[in-house]
Amino acid sequence: MASEEVENVTQHDSVEGGPADLHDMVHHPKGWMNWRVVMNMIIVGLGLCLWGFDNSSTGPILALPLFVLKFQGYGPAFTAKNLDLLVPVPIVGAALGTVASAPLMNKLGRKRAMVLAYFLGAAPGSFLSMFAPNMAAQIVGRFWTNLGVSVLTTAAPLYLTELAPAHFRARAVGFCVAGVAAVGVISTTIIWKTATIADNLQWKIPIALQAAIPVALGFLTLLCTESPLWYLQHDQLERAKSALLSIRNANVEVVEVELATMQAAALAEAERARQADVHFWDILKPRHIQRTLSAGALLCLGQVCGQILIMTYSTVILVQSGVADPFKITILITCLQFLGTIIGPVLVDKVGRRPVALVGFSILFILNMAAGGLAASGLTTKTQQLGLAAVFIIFGFFNSACGQTLSFILPTEISTPSLREPTMAWAVFWSYTTAIITTFAVPQITAADAGNLGAKAAFVFGGCVFITVTWAYFFVPETRARTAAEIDEMYDIGLPMRHWRNHKCQTGSYMLNTGIGGKDVEVKEP
Template sequence: MLILALISFQATSVLYGYDDKVIGSVAAMEQFVKKYQGKNAEGAYAFSARNQTLIFSVPLVGAIFGAAFSGYLTTKFGRKWPIVGSYAFSYAGTFLQTFAPNFAAFVCGRFMNAFLISIGTTISILYLSEVVPARYRGPAVSASNIFNLISGVIATVICNKTHTFASESSFKIPLGAQAILPTILIPLTAFVPESPLWLLMNGRAEEARASLRKLRSFDDALVDDELHVMKQAHDSEVALTTGVSFFDLFKRKNIKRTLVAGSMYSVNQVSGIILSTTYATIFLTDLGVGSPFQLTIAASCCVLAGTMIAPLIIENFGRRPVAIVGMSVLFVIDLIAGVLAFYADEKNVPLAIAILSFLFNVFWAASFYPLSVVLPTEVPEARLRSITTSYTLACAYTTAVLTTFSVPHLVTVGPGAAGLGAKTYLIFGGCVLVILAVYTCFLPETKGRTFAEIQEMYEAKVPVTKWKSYQTSPESKEAKIVDHLEASDVKA
């Protein structure tokens, strides 16, 4: 039952990954552009910068509203039923996108789908963190991202197969395929148990016990013990966070930690990754290199490959080295790709830029992106961890909207657009250089450190270059031993 619950809730990221990747390819299809815009001033079928902005940025606004609304839904209705509801209502968004009579209706369908998908992805992470045993929690939650990327590859494969169709089915098939997964997941998710922690929080102790009993293979005594610990942990967290304010994040003693923990998720989006992922098909079409739809599959596979090796790299080499080396490589790629764009008419130069974008995907997914997920859970004070997560997501969505709004106007050739094309990599390279300087100065090495050790070193104002070798107090080392025991298979 636990495995079934994991699959059904991790699969919410499949919807996000598919929706995110399918639109990049669909927006480059001639039949799609022909239906919703027509030819541009040069006589080619290509969306204007304004319409690209609407296609890609409006859904992000929907995602912001969905993430905000999910807090109310999950508090009132639990974890699984809001997700079942989001699956059910997603049919409407998929139908509107697939059969939209005009461009405005299509954008409304995009907004609706993003709103519902955001509800599912936000709540599913909460559910997974509550039902999975502590020693498996990290892999279980992070596996959602792998599901996300696999579905993105599937989306690009479908688009590559249909983009040559000389009818509207070229884009209607990949868009309509989004309805398949909810059909499978609605009965599957409705069948799994509700979160025992949510039931406990709402005074339904017997139902919580019955739910946990279905999710655990050990005996009743251990189920009761786990429920008792769960209740104590919840009560302690409530006591710890009482009186905590959002503005505590920006007090003098916390500002560095907020900068490190809460900003990387946001700034990684101005690294240039949007050119190599969301806009990959459009970007490669403009370069005129090979088959852009086939190359987009390669781009998605590169992101997946980087994500698969990321946990191994981060745990073996640490946070700070991976961040500094990874950002340095991204800066170099941005610089070379941007300079080569001035010679895009030369033979093989477009192919070289495409290959650099694939390498960018691998290094970004193996370093920058995974660290942006890890740091908000490690660096903040315990009492500010929940608020830091909210701040991180708010910054990430805001940056995503701004980036998605700006890129079409920078890349696209046409009225009101800069027409920079691949030269836009130089702008992103400048952003990465600033980010690299900031994190070189402020990012400590937290690998293998307990929350107690991290707190002690921040209070002692240990320079970030000394964290790796710093010897903490016996009390903090004792916390490390306790953490190790809690993560082991000891049952007592």
């Protein structure tokens, strides 16, 4: 943006009253919902479905006898070495994809970045996996798929928080995660059915679906509205206002107040940017380091809370533990995971981020200890085996309601506007890096030809969850219904996280002084 003044972006004098009226307009806008924003949120939310499909189907596919026979040559299960080739190595592609996601989103916008990820990453990679003649080609196909999926995983949550108003952010992103869980239910059910097929269609059918989905979603994403905030950050005020009007039911009052809050944050960032150029690595500067570490830590800690053991490798672990009908149990796990993704976003928006984090992570600690204890008992009786299956199922619910919901919401909220893309890319990069380590470690400590711990590995993850609960108390902020400008303010004054809920910000006063509530809002281009 240049330094000269631009036209008044709002000329509205129907917002009556003082700060109380403004507070309601900012935090509880009325009449904004319409079919267009619902369509946008559904399509963008489905952008994470490929991650959900891959995450939920990896374990069941790796347990299919003909898949093992095709790519290992003998069975009945993959060795720890081959599991470490088929799971962690492709996640390296996902980590690399996050590096590309920040410049893609910044230069092209959220919408075009996602379209490219569908057509150039996820789709061709899945087609290669489907027709792979050997282990090497299968690994390359999964690597390429994960490269595209990671761009979607980075862009979709960020995109959703910029389409939804502040009071609806958690539900918008959370229901996106619900779509992930729904796809997980579908994928595991499909694999359960194809497991009875006596030829290579047993594993080719689910991978074929994974190849077809990005093609369909790529075309649907072309129908979406670009992020208003991205337009604003790229000197396109009229397009930003037009985009907001289309996804706010043409409600002028809501659009003008929301646009003003975005500009308030943009002006504050512009003042800082005039003092120094903004670069990717600014996320590690002292004023931003707490946000950056918190954004990355939450996604990383989610990887070591047991979800890799119980979600990704659930079918393999259940087979190893002698649990009957492991494919059916996996379907139940994904069903409870889906239920958690429906309930979690509502809880996070209604109750708050901190209560859900502290209570949810504490429950995950108890469940990990229970799983480890049952495994340590020997799993020699049917009751013990059913108990382990029940713990896995319940874990699926609480992990999605707490860990997965918060992991995708908070990083998008706590990043400062000018560093949203690099902060989210940083968080997802370290999430995938942690996933590489954990997916490599799990076979080494659980497989019969390696550490042979089986489900007793839950004790290790339980210790990680204990650390997570302690960390959450000090570093998880309460961002419920807060605007970007308010979050910036509370970070700037160094307010302890436990005091965020009841803090009254001065952002409303700033907006009144600059013209909302009867005056024109005159904005200088930063």
